[in-house]
Amino acid sequence: MTQPLVRAVGVVKKFGHTTVLHDVSMDVQPGQVVCLLGPSGAGKSTFLRCINHLEPLDGGQIWVDGEPIGYRVRNGKLYELRERDVAKQRRGIGMVFQRFNLFPHRTALQNVVEGPVQVRRRDQAEARKKAMALLDRVGLADKADAYPGQLSGGQQQRVAIARALAMEPKLMLFDEPTSALDPELVGEVLDVMVGLAKDGMTMIVVTHEIGFARQVADHVVFMVDGAVVETGPPSQVLDNPEHQRTQQFLAKVL
Amino acid sequence: MAAPDPTMPIVRLTHWGRWVGAAVIVGILVALGFAFADAQILWEDIPDFFAFEVMIDGLWRTLGLAVAAQAGAIVIGIVIALMGRSANPVARWFAWGYIWIFRGLPVLLQILIWYNLALVFPVISIPFVVDAPTNTVINAFAAALLGLGLNESAYMAEIIRAGLNSVDRGQIEAAQSIGMTPGKTLIRVTLPQAMRVIIPPTGNDFINMLKGTSIASVIPYVELTKAASNIASRNLEFMETLLAAAAWYMILVSIASVGQYYLERSFDAADRAHRLRNKVGRSLKLGRA
Numbered sequence: 001m002t003q004p005l006v007r008a009v010g011v012v013k014k015f016g017h018t019t020v021l022h023d024v025s026m027d028v029q030p031g032q033v034v035c036l037l038g039p040s041g042a043g044k045s046t047f048l049r050c051i052n053h054l055e056p057l058d059g060g061q062i063w064v065d066g067e068p069i070g071y072r073v074r075n076g077k078l079y080e081l082r083e084r085d086v087a088k089q090r091r092g093i094g095m096v097f098q099r100f101n102l103f104p105h106r107t108a109l110q111n112v113v114e115g116p117v118q119v120r121r122r123d124q125a126e127a128r129k130k131a132m133a134l135l136d137r138v139g140l141a142d143k144a145d146a147y148p149g150q151l152s153g154g155q156q157q158r159v160a161i162a163r164a165l166a167m168e169p170k171l172m173l174f175d176e177p178t179s180a181l182d183p184e185l186v187g188e189v190l191d192v193m194v195g196l197a198k199d200g201m202t203m204i205v206v207t208h209e210i211g212f213a214r215q216v217a218d219h220v221v222f223m224v225d226g227a228v229v230e231t232g233p234p235s236q237v238l239d240n241p242e243h244q245r246t247q248q249f250l251a252k253v254l
Numbered sequence: 255m256a257a258p259d260p261t262m263p264i265v266r267l268t269h270w271g272r273w274v275g276a277a278v279i280v281g282i283l284v285a286l287g288f289a290f291a292d293a294q295i296l297w298e299d300i301p302d303f304f305a306f307e308v309m310i311d312g313l314w315r316t317l318g319l320a321v322a323a324q325a326g327a328i329v330i331g332i333v334i335a336l337m338g339r340s341a342n343p344v345a346r347w348f349a350w351g352y353i354w355i356f357r358g359l360p361v362l363l364q365i366l367i368w369y370n371l372a373l374v375f376p377v378i379s380i381p382f383v384v385d386a387p388t389n390t391v392i393n394a395f396a397a398a399l400l401g402l403g404l405n406e407s408a409y410m411a412e413i414i415r416a417g418l419n420s421v422d423r424g425q426i427e428a429a430q431s432i433g434m435t436p437g438k439t440l441i442r443v444t445l446p447q448a449m450r451v452i453i454p455p456t457g458n459d460f461i462n463m464l465k466g467t468s469i470a471s472v473i474p475y476v477e478l479t480k481a482a483s484n485i486a487s488r489n490l491e492f493m494e495t496l497l498a499a500a501a502w503y504m505i506l507v508s509i510a511s512v513g514q515y516y517l518e519r520s521f522d523a524a525d526r527a528h529r530l531r532n533k534v535g536r537s538l539k540l541g542r543a
Contacts, residue, residue, distance in 0.1 A: 054427055084435045091433030101428035105446050115432035118442055160428075167432055 005030045005065055005171060005202050006051065012059030013046055013226075020046050021226045023060070028204060028219075030170075033197045035213035035234075036206045038223035039249055044206040045098075047223070048173050051204065052093045053086050064093060065170055091119060094164030098176040100156040102148040108135060108159045109144040115167045127166075134162040138192050154185030158192055165196075172196065174205040210253055214238055222246045296494055303485060303498035312481025313502050319395065319470060319477060320463045323403035328456070330403070331410025336440075338415055349411065357408035362469050365401030368392060369473045398470035398477075406463060413455045417448030449521040457514030464506050478502055 006028035013021035020043045028034050036044040049055040051062055053070045061078070062069045070086055071078040081089070102111050112131035116122040135141050138158035148156050157177055164172060174193065178186040190212050197203060197216045207213060213220055213234055220237040222230040222245075230243045241247045303309060338349035356364070372388035379385045392400070421444050429439040471480035482499035486492040 052431060054430060087430065087433050087435045090430060093431075095428075095431035097424060097428065097431075099424055101422070101424040103425065103428070103443060103447075114442070115434075118438060119433045163432065 002030060003066070004028055005032075006204070007063045008047075008051070008060070009062075010060035011047065011050060011057055011062060013043070013050060013055060014058045019226060021050070024223075024226070024228055025060075026221060026228065026231070028171075028202060030202055031200045032218045033201075033203045033205065033216050034219045034221060035217040036204065036221050036223060037208075037210070037213060037237075037249070038229075041225075042223040043226040044223050045175050046226075048175050048204060048206050051171075051173055052090050052095055054095075064089070087119075091115075091167055092170050094167060094169035094172040096157070096160050096164055096172070096174045096177045098179050100148070100153070100160045100180070102156055102160055102163070104148050107145050107147055108140060108151065108162075111148070111159055112162045112166045115163065120167065131162070131166055134165050135159070137165075137195075138162050139188070152185060153181045154188045157181065157189045161189075161192055161196075170202065172201055172203045174203065174207070176206050176208070178207070178209060208253065210238065210250070222249070224249075295497070296491060299491055299494045300498050300501075303482075303491070303495045304501055306481075306485060306498075308476075308481050308485055309478070309495075309498060309502070312476055312478040312499075313506075315395075315475065315481075316464065316467045316477040316479075316502075317506065319398055319402065319467045319475070320460070323399050323406060323467075324460050324463050326399070326403040327406035327410045327459075330407035331414050334407065334411035335414035335418060338411065339418065353408045353411055355408075356404045357412075359405070361401055361405045361466065362472065364405055365397055365469060365473060368400040369394065369397035371397075394470070394473050394475040397473055398467070398475045402463065402466060402470070406459060409459060410456065413452055413459070414448070417450075417452035418444055420451045421447045446521070450518075453514070453518050453521055457510065457517065460514075461507050461510050464510060465503060 004027040006026075008024060008026050011021050011024040012019065024043070024047055026034070036047065038044055046055060050057055051064065051069065056070060061071075067089060068078055069089055070081055072081055072085070073079075102108075103114065106114065109128065109131055112134055113124070113127045116127040116130065117124055132141060132144060135144055138161055140155060140158055140162070143151060143155060143159075148159070151159065161177075177193070178189050181189065186209070190209065193203070193205070193212070194216055205212075205217075217234050220232065220234045221228055222237055222241070222243070224245045230237055230241060230246045237246065238250065241250060334349045334352055337345040338353075340346055340349075369392065371392055375388050377386070378388050378391050384391060425443055425447060426439055429443040434442065467477050468479035470477055471483070474480055476484065478499050482495045483492075486495040489495075
């Protein structure tokens with residue numbers, strides 16, 4: 001078996017006195033699509049945000065591609081990194097947010113070009129060409145010069161996916177990417193994500209779209225109250241859940 | 255009994271109140287006009303004073319002092335605002351104290367303190383920067399610049415803090431997610447969006463600053479107001495020279511207002527998109543004018 005791309009071991013996260021993640025562990029293999037399911041407040045999004053260190057951990061470790069996120073290994077110790085060095089680790093991890101978070105003062109194309117040019121210091125013309133190809137891939141080549149405010153939610157989210165892909169990430173994190181969309185716009189975003197999964201992208205997806213999880217996920221993780229309750233292939237977790245909480249949840253959403 | 259009839263004429267409501275209000279306003283303005291026409295003002299002298307060399311020198315000093323003080327205030331304001339948001343509690347505490355003092359004291363008092371600094375510190379000595387008698391370092395211009403600029407910097411810090419706070423937290427997270435460092439995030443993402451909130455009150459403050467420089471006349475720095483009163487004390491045409499100075503202030507303030515309008519427009523992303531659409535529409539329908 002290959003080395004896992006993501007290894008989370010005993011992750012603990014607290015907000016003040018409330019512990020929102022208790023000892024969460026999971027492995028994600030390269031090319032795998034993992035869906036995190038569970039009722040709201042289960043800590044799915046928090047766990048996702050821990051993976052690229054948007055939330056620092058209070059316990060445990062997360063390693064991505066052989067590197068501990070937020071730390072550097074030296075002499076058998078983990079040294080905490082400066083924010084500037086954490087930024088370097090984040091370059092290889094794309095993230096898509098529930099509320100898109102496109103830069104409103106930049107056009108779709110400028111949003112996609114921003115990372116490669118400003119962070120990776122790529123040549124402007126080259127980056128624009130690649131960005132156009134990415135916009136084409138998400139079906140928005142004709143909206144390159146539109147500002148986010150002129151785009152529908154579904155279009156904005158597809159631009160956001162292109163912006164994340166422009167950094168050529170080895171891992172993509174999706175934080176409820178369709179939850180803020182009108183129902184008729186959900187499909188266009190899921191289609192792009194299905195395409196990504198088919199191309200072999202490693203993806204961790206927090207979602208309420210059970211259909212998407214069933215179709216695309218290699219692995220489903222069901223979380224409740226900050227802990228992993230059940231995990232396995234979708235056929236097992238979604239169709240024959242062992243745990244009572246999983247059964248209750250699925251009965252409500254299906 | 256009346257019944258629906260399409261031929262019935264309609265009598266519109268007469269807004270008596272509006273007519274009365276307008277008549278009162280016009281009446282007052284006309285009376286004011288007559289009063290000024292009758293006043294003992296040598297109107298024909300005003301253009302001369304307006305163009306007096308002393309007046310023009312004062313104008314440039316006013317402009318120079320206002321621009322320098324405002325520019326310095328913006329730079330210091332950014333630093334203090336960032337310190338106020340720092341993770342370092344000492345930096346936050348310092349920012350709070352800085353604003354507390356420089357916003358709390360009257361500008362006139364601050365200018366007087368700077369101007370009289372030599373009384374308590376006869377020599378200013380900062381290694382490798384300056385080592386000179388205070389009187390030669392802090393002249394009238396420097397005292398006015400420090401008084402006005404530092405007072406304004408406290409206000410700028412608050413304006414910039416509000417601007418940075420107005421940017422959605424998700425914007426910073428998005429910048430982080432594509433690997434931007436904190437500095438790059440500030441310059442590329444947070445500040446450009448905060449500008450929409452920062453510019454209107456800053457323009458307001460700059461207009462205030464243009465007029466506020468007249469306080470420097472007391473120490474005495476010969477800016478526009480001091481220049482006007484110097485001229486007046488020679489020829490004793492006080493009202494005429496003051497009105498000439500007033501005309502210059504109105505010109506400065508009007509230019510600043512126009513500048514603020516264009517600056518605001520250029521930083522408004524939604525408006526930018528709107529203009530983009532209009533440009534396309536114009537070129538399609540009318541071509542270039």
